[in-house]
Amino acid sequence: MNYKKLAGEINYFVGGEENIKNVVHCATRLRFNLHDNKKADKEKLENLDGVLSVVVNSGQFQVVIGSHVSEVFKEIQSAVNIDGDKNNTTPSKQKVNIIEKVFEVISGSFSPLLGALAGAGMLRALLALLTMTDILSTDSGTYTILLAAGNAIFYFLPIFLGITISTKLGANPYVGGMIGATLLEPNFIGLLQVRGDITDFLGIPVVLVNYASSVFPAFIAITIYALLNRCLKKIIHKDLQMFMLPMLALIIIVPLTMIAFGPVGIYIANSIGTFINFLYAETGVLTGAILGGGWTFLTLFGIHTGFTPFILENLASGGDPILALVSAAVFAQIGLAFGVFLKTEDKKLKALAGSTLMPGLLSGITEPILYGLALRYKRGLIYIAIGGVIGGGVSGLLGAVATVYAFPSILSVPIYSPLISYVIAMFVAFAVSAGLTLVLGFEDKKTIAMDEKKLESEPSSEKNETILSPLSGLVKPLNEVNDSVFSSNAMGRGVAIEPTEGRVTSPVNGVVTMVFPTYHAIGIQSDEGAEVLIHIGINTVSLQGEHFSSAIKQGDRVTQGQHLIDFDVKKIKEAGYEVVTPIIITNTDNYIEFIDLKSDTVQAKEELLRLVAN
Numbered sequence: 001m002n003y004k005k006l007a008g009e010i011n012y013f014v015g016g017e018e019n020i021k022n023v024v025h026c027a028t029r030l031r032f033n034l035h036d037n038k039k040a041d042k043e044k045l046e047n048l049d050g051v052l053s054v055v056v057n058s059g060q061f062q063v064v065i066g067s068h069v070s071e072v073f074k075e076i077q078s079a080v081n082i083d084g085d086k087n088n089t090t091p092s093k094q095k096v097n098i099i100e101k102v103f104e105v106i107s108g109s110f111s112p113l114l115g116a117l118a119g120a121g122m123l124r125a126l127l128a129l130l131t132m133t134d135i136l137s138t139d140s141g142t143y144t145i146l147l148a149a150g151n152a153i154f155y156f157l158p159i160f161l162g163i164t165i166s167t168k169l170g171a172n173p174y175v176g177g178m179i180g181a182t183l184l185e186p187n188f189i190g191l192l193q194v195r196g197d198i199t200d201f202l203g204i205p206v207v208l209v210n211y212a213s214s215v216f217p218a219f220i221a222i223t224i225y226a227l228l229n230r231c232l233k234k235i236i237h238k239d240l241q242m243f244m245l246p247m248l249a250l251i252i253i254v255p256l257t258m259i260a261f262g263p264v265g266i267y268i269a270n271s272i273g274t275f276i277n278f279l280y281a282e283t284g285v286l287t288g289a290i291l292g293g294g295w296t297f298l299t300l301f302g303i304h305t306g307f308t309p310f311i312l313e314n315l316a317s318g319g320d321p322i323l324a325l326v327s328a329a330v331f332a333q334i335g336l337a338f339g340v341f342l343k344t345e346d347k348k349l350k351a352l353a354g355s356t357l358m359p360g361l362l363s364g365i366t367e368p369i370l371y372g373l374a375l376r377y378k379r380g381l382i383y384i385a386i387g388g389v390i391g392g393g394v395s396g397l398l399g400a401v402a403t404v405y406a407f408p409s410i411l412s413v414p415i416y417s418p419l420i421s422y423v424i425a426m427f428v429a430f431a432v433s434a435g436l437t438l439v440l441g442f443e444d445k446k447t448i449a450m451d452e453k454k455l456e457s458e459p460s461s462e463k464n465e466t467i468l469s470p471l472s473g474l475v476k477p478l479n480e481v482n483d484s485v486f487s488s489n490a491m492g493r494g495v496a497i498e499p500t501e502g503r504v505t506s507p508v509n510g511v512v513t514m515v516f517p518t519y520h521a522i523g524i525q526s527d528e529g530a531e532v533l534i535h536i537g538i539n540t541v542s543l544q545g546e547h548f549s550s551a552i553k554q555g556d557r558v559t560q561g562q563h564l565i566d567f568d569v570k571k572i573k574e575a576g577y578e579v580v581t582p583i584i585i586t587n588t589d590n591y592i593e594f595i596d597l598k599s600d601t602v603q604a605k606e607e608l609l610r611l612v613a614n
Contacts, residue, residue, distance in 0.1 A: 292392015
């Protein structure tokens with residue numbers, strides 16, 4: 001897979017760099033916070049090769065990639081210049097209610113940590129397996145060193161959360177990390193041994209609490225810090241902000257955290273933990289059935305990470321039932337993939353099902369199963385839900401709990417207790433889902449009819465399409481354009497034109513699919529199927545529409561040679577911007593041949609490109 005090309009396409013279809021407020025990634029999906037979700041093209045994103053699905057939830061625009069998400073994220077980071085402070089403080093046009101905002105902050109704060117948490121959890125699972133089989137002694141130095149590596153992120157969780165929450169809320173992440181670190185500072189921890197349960201600050205009583213591995217105190221403290229930071233920025237002179245903002249934040253927030261935020265956070269965590277354990281003890285079967293059956297749908301909507309703080313707080317108290325219950329959904333999903341793999345005679349589908357099994361079994365990443373199989377064959381969702389309900393119910397009945405945070409998989413089995421109870425419950429979830437798939441099948445008549453219709457409608461003969469030049473000027477190879485997204489062919493193949501006059505005409509007969517508000521870019525889908533992007537100049541979006549005017553709008557039907565956009569070549573150059581204009585066929589992969597008909601110069605409405613579709 002060409003990650004650079006995919007990253008460029010995703011960047012373009014979410015509305016471009018100027019529409020991205022922030023972007024992070026979790027185990028399987030890119031999580032964008034956009035200034036305006038309406039500028040993103042959900043349908044085009046879902047049709048990209050390498051994108052499993054797109055979910056818009058809790059204010060986030062989530063692009064599901066699968067296990068290769070980190071590679072795509074790196075390419076987006078290298079191609080997109082996002083100013084953290086600017087983008088996080090610019091008001092967004094999204095209307096998000098308070099519940100959605102809370103889930104957005106929780107999700108955005110934990111997403112960067114999920115890989116580290118899961119990796120540390122898997123290390124703890126490996127240590128548990130090695131000690132259970134007497135391969136490694138708990139008294140050895142090797143065990144102690146590896147245990148320290150596995151425990152570190154959980155013990156110092158307030159520091160990591162201080163960084164990620166501050167980043168999410170647009171405050172200084174290092175100051176946030178310092179606030180989290182004060183909860184674990186050795187002198188403060190030492191007060192627990194010297195003073196007992198209470199000390200004072202300026203005569204105000206301070207209840208001493210061990211904040212290691214805690215979640216809610218950091219959330220409360222850093223949220224207040226972010227609000228305070230915004231207020232202080234308005235009243236403190238810029239030249240003094242570098243040291244005044246951190247100093248005042250520490251002086252104000254740290255004591256307040258010790259006096260109020262910390263104890264309140266611990267009380268909230270204990271109350272939630274007590275309630276969850278009460279439900280588990282009194283109605284374990286019902287709780288397990290609900291979570292086991294519903295977890296798949298929470299994952300599809302991308303809000304499953306909202307449970308992470310509750311899981312971590314339960315683990316800090318000795319054991320968590322939530323992970324044990326929702327694991328049933330994961331193994332039910334794996335069961336579906338296994339059932340499809342055995343049932344289908346279609347080689348491509350068998351390969352797809354087989355390729356999704358290993359990520360699920362070894363790492364607990366099942367989004368490829370959900371979006372590649374379950375959503376394609378709707379019966380699969382029913383089988384997964386049934387398997388999750390039964391497996392979760394059995395897990396609740398037998399009382400299985402997790403002792404460490406890790407994604408549910410066969411490698412993380414040792415972290416659950418009682419081990420046999422957990423294994424039985426997960427086998428039931430897997431077997432029910434796989435069995436239903438094998439016995440009842442996974443394709444319905446509607447799906448089969450759609451697939452047959454698609455095959456019948458596929459063209460079998462070559463089809464040529466000519467693209468006229470939208471501009472007059474000097475023709476250049478695309479690799480000479482001073483923008484890596486275009487020069488690398490990340491958006492597709494094409495050519496560039498250095499225009500001699502500022503008039504753009506339509507290169508095809510078709511429909512205008514996109515006109516940027518700044519008029520510097522326009523997309524047209526031709527009647528023959530070509531998707532043409534005309535991007536006037538490099539970084540000219542920064543002109544905010546100055547020196548541009550449009551004769552058309554999105555949704556208009558256009559004909560070859562029709563006047564589209566005017567721009568002032570001289571004034572754009574005087575403003576310091578290049579006017580070289582890439583003309584890109586964004587769906588190049590649909591064509592078996594791409595013929596460049598150019599000479600060194602071209603006039604508007606002359607033949608520029610010829611495409612051959614199979």
